[in-house]
Amino acid sequence: MGTAENYQEVLRGKYPAKLHAKNVAEFIVAKGGDKTGTLYLEAQKSRLLEDNDEAEPFRQRRYFYYLSGCNLADCYLTYSMQSEKLTLFIPPIEPEEVIWSGLPTSVEEALEKYDVDEVKTTEDVNSHLASSANSPQTTLYAIPDQVSDETTFLSYNNTDFSQLKSAIETCRVTKSDYEIALLRKANAISTDAHINVMKAASSAKNETELEAVFIKSCIERGAKHQSYHSIVAAGENAATLHYVHNNAPISGQDLLLLDAGCEADCYCADITRTFPISGSFTTESRAIYDIVLDMQKQCTAALKAGVKWDDVHLLAHKVAIQGLLSLGIMRGSPDDILVARTSVAFFPHGLGHYLGMDTHDTGGNPNYRDADPMFRYLRVRGTLPARSVITVEPGIYFCRFIIEPYLKEEGQRKFIDEKVLERYWSVGGVRIEDNILITEEGSENLTPTPKEVEDLVRIIKAG
Known part of the structure; x- marks a missing residue:
C-alpha cells in the first residue's frame, strides 16, 4: 500500500x-x-x-x-x-x-x-x-x-x-494500491489549493475570488477537473449544507467554510476546512470549532476494518451533545437529548460517505426512507471493509430553517436554550472533512490539509 x-x-x-x-x-x-x-x-x-x-x-x-x-x-x-x-x-x-x-x-x-x-x-x-x-x-x-x-x-x-x-x-468499495495513490495525489493537490485560499481569505472581497484561487491552484498543478461544485461559504451562508452560489460579498463575516477538492485521473478528493477569515476566531466560533474537531478526532480514532459506520455516526452525535451542553446551547440529560434526536437540529447530515471515482462513491447502501432522522441521510450503512476510503465530516450548523421548527415543538424546545443560541447564529456552520483509508488495524488519514487552530491562524495571518 x-x-x-x-x-x-x-x-x-x-x-x-x-x-x-x-x-x-x-x-x-x-x-x-x-x-x-x-x-x-x-x-x-x-x-x-x-x-x-x-x-x-x-x-x-x-x-x-x-x-x-x-x-x-x-x-x-x-x-x-x-x-x-x-x-x-x-x-x-x-x-x-x-x-x-x-x-x-x-x-x-x-x-x-x-x-x-x-x-x-x-x-x-x-x-x-x-x-x-x-x-x-x-x-x-x-x-x-x-x-x-x-x-x-x-x-x-x-x-x-x-x-x-x-x-x-x-x-469499487475496496481500493487497489494504484487507486489509493491517485486519492493521495488528489488530496495533495487539493491541500495546496486549500492553503492558498486560507492565505487569500483576509483580503478577499467576494466568495467568488476564493473559488477562483482554489480552481487556479488545482489547474496549475495539473488537475483540470473538480470533484464537485465547490462550497465557498462566508458567515451564515455556511449554515446551508450544499451552498452553491459562491458569490456573496465578504465583509465582516467571521468564518469561511471551504468544501472543495480536485480530481486526479478520475479519482476525487473531498476536503472541508472552516477557518476565521481574519485569522482570529470569536469566542463563539472557536467554541464550535473545537467541538467539531473533537467530533472528527474521536470518530476517526474509532475506525478500523469491521467497524459499523452507523455506530461511528452515533458517536459523533454523542460528542456533539456533550459539547453543546457544555456551552449551554443545549440543556437536560444527554441520554434524553439523544433519544429525542434533538442534536439532529444542529448536525442534520450523515458523518460521511465512501470516496473514489465519485465524490459520493458507490456501495454505501443508504436508506433515505429511514424513519430515524439521525440515520436518514447517512450515505453508508453497515461495516467498513479494509481498503475502503471514507470521508469523516462532522459539522455543527446554525440554520434557522432547520432549528426553528425544533423550537416550536414541545418535546424538543425544552432541550435548547434560545437565549444562549442567539449568540451563535452568526457562526453559520463549521464542518471539518478528511478522507480516511480503512486498514485492518485502524485507519490512515489521506488528507494532510491543516486543521489545528494554531496552524490555521499562522497560515491566514502570514497570507
Missing part, C-alpha cells in the same frame, strides 16, 4: 484494469454467474452542446474506466471471464478529424498505455463479440441503457443486464 511519500512511484505503473476486471468477474461467479461469460462496457459518447457546434464537457463513465483506465470517448471493452482476456476498442483514425484535432491515440499507443491484453478499433466490436460467443452457455453481461443501438449480442445465448453494474459498484 503506497504512502504519502511514494504515491508518485506507484503511479508510474498502469492503472490496474485487469485486476479490477478479474475481481468483478469473480464477484459475479460467486453470485452464481456464468464463468464462461463476457463483460461488456461502453465509454461515454462524445456529444455536441444542444444547438451548438461545441463539444459537451466530457466525463468518462466510471464503470468503463474501472475496467479500462481509459479516459477516451467513444470506446468499448470486453472481458472474457474464462480466458481473462481484456480487449479495448478505440475509435479509428478519421483523416478529416485529424485536420482539426490532431492525431488521436493509436492502437499501438493504447496497448502501451493501458493495462489490457489487446487493442482494436471500434469497427471490430460486433465481429469480436460474435467470435467470443463460442459456447452455447455463454452469457453477455452489460449495463442497462449503456449499450449502443448498433451493437448486437445475438451470438450470445443469454444477455444479463442485472449483475454487472452492482458487481462493479461493490468491487
Whole structure:
C-alpha cells in the first residue's frame, strides 16, 4: 500500500484494469454467474452542446474506466471471464478529424498505455463479440441503457443486464494500491489549493475570488477537473449544507467554510476546512470549532476494518451533545437529548460517505426512507471493509430553517436554550472533512490539509 511519500512511484505503473476486471468477474461467479461469460462496457459518447457546434464537457463513465483506465470517448471493452482476456476498442483514425484535432491515440499507443491484453478499433466490436460467443452457455453481461443501438449480442445465448453494474459498484468499495495513490495525489493537490485560499481569505472581497484561487491552484498543478461544485461559504451562508452560489460579498463575516477538492485521473478528493477569515476566531466560533474537531478526532480514532459506520455516526452525535451542553446551547440529560434526536437540529447530515471515482462513491447502501432522522441521510450503512476510503465530516450548523421548527415543538424546545443560541447564529456552520483509508488495524488519514487552530491562524495571518 503506497504512502504519502511514494504515491508518485506507484503511479508510474498502469492503472490496474485487469485486476479490477478479474475481481468483478469473480464477484459475479460467486453470485452464481456464468464463468464462461463476457463483460461488456461502453465509454461515454462524445456529444455536441444542444444547438451548438461545441463539444459537451466530457466525463468518462466510471464503470468503463474501472475496467479500462481509459479516459477516451467513444470506446468499448470486453472481458472474457474464462480466458481473462481484456480487449479495448478505440475509435479509428478519421483523416478529416485529424485536420482539426490532431492525431488521436493509436492502437499501438493504447496497448502501451493501458493495462489490457489487446487493442482494436471500434469497427471490430460486433465481429469480436460474435467470435467470443463460442459456447452455447455463454452469457453477455452489460449495463442497462449503456449499450449502443448498433451493437448486437445475438451470438450470445443469454444477455444479463442485472449483475454487472452492482458487481462493479461493490468491487469499487475496496481500493487497489494504484487507486489509493491517485486519492493521495488528489488530496495533495487539493491541500495546496486549500492553503492558498486560507492565505487569500483576509483580503478577499467576494466568495467568488476564493473559488477562483482554489480552481487556479488545482489547474496549475495539473488537475483540470473538480470533484464537485465547490462550497465557498462566508458567515451564515455556511449554515446551508450544499451552498452553491459562491458569490456573496465578504465583509465582516467571521468564518469561511471551504468544501472543495480536485480530481486526479478520475479519482476525487473531498476536503472541508472552516477557518476565521481574519485569522482570529470569536469566542463563539472557536467554541464550535473545537467541538467539531473533537467530533472528527474521536470518530476517526474509532475506525478500523469491521467497524459499523452507523455506530461511528452515533458517536459523533454523542460528542456533539456533550459539547453543546457544555456551552449551554443545549440543556437536560444527554441520554434524553439523544433519544429525542434533538442534536439532529444542529448536525442534520450523515458523518460521511465512501470516496473514489465519485465524490459520493458507490456501495454505501443508504436508506433515505429511514424513519430515524439521525440515520436518514447517512450515505453508508453497515461495516467498513479494509481498503475502503471514507470521508469523516462532522459539522455543527446554525440554520434557522432547520432549528426553528425544533423550537416550536414541545418535546424538543425544552432541550435548547434560545437565549444562549442567539449568540451563535452568526457562526453559520463549521464542518471539518478528511478522507480516511480503512486498514485492518485502524485507519490512515489521506488528507494532510491543516486543521489545528494554531496552524490555521499562522497560515491566514502570514497570507
